[in-house]
Amino acid sequence: MEIELKNTTGMQFVSKTPSGHDVIIDASPEVGGTNSGPRALELFLLGIGGCTGIDVAMILKKMKVDYKDLRVKLETERKENHPRAFTKIHIKYYFKGNNLPIEKLERAVKLSQEKYCSASATVKGVAEVTYEIIVEEE
Template identity: 55%
Template sequence: MTEFLLQNTHGSHFYMKTPSGHDIHVDTDPEFLGYDSGAKPMEYLIAGLGGCTGIDVVTILDKMKVKYDALNLRILTERSEEHPKKYTKIHIIFEFKGKDLPMDRLQRAAQLSQEKYCGATATFRGSTEMTYEVKIVE
């Protein structure tokens, strides 16, 4: 079992040194005793999801020897109005830039990440409507 320790430094601000040695600051708005000195907890969930699936896709495409100029992930979310204000819908758009990109391989990499490899996606699956699409942009 891996331990994560968050230390309350002041108000609603928390600090964590991750098990991999990186610093994370979590905070919220002043109306909830925060100082707006770090990302909000729910924003970290989406950043983790994007990072997880993005790293999968980059790794899979490298193994497929697919070269592209850039990859951006746009993540569109909806949350419930009532507490707990959980994510109810998440749509990930994988935006690739490059010339003569093989759409079938780009889609396959995204599919493998979303359906097999991404632990963050698997964590949301079942409680959140998860969709994705792949686009090539100029």
């Protein structure tokens, strides 16, 4: 995969992803940006959440598990000094539905985290990645 970003003005960078989507990244006004797009680390976390969320949804579809809603929330901790790398990433999977088979939910999440999610695998060893499953009955 190859991605190129172009600095347009100030701290703003624009890119077209290999899949053809335009993305703008910018910094906050406090550091010279104009807040015209998300921060790089926000996109980084979105990548992890999206990667594992898609994995889980695909696995549950194959398992024929019918849920009403799936949300993925990431909570992080970072180093105090530069580079302010993530030290902990905790992923919460929220499932909503009736009589959801917890063993299948656990299996889908475990497969994503231990086998399929390239984004999570990229940070393991640098940051502690943990997860939990929360089931909300309708």
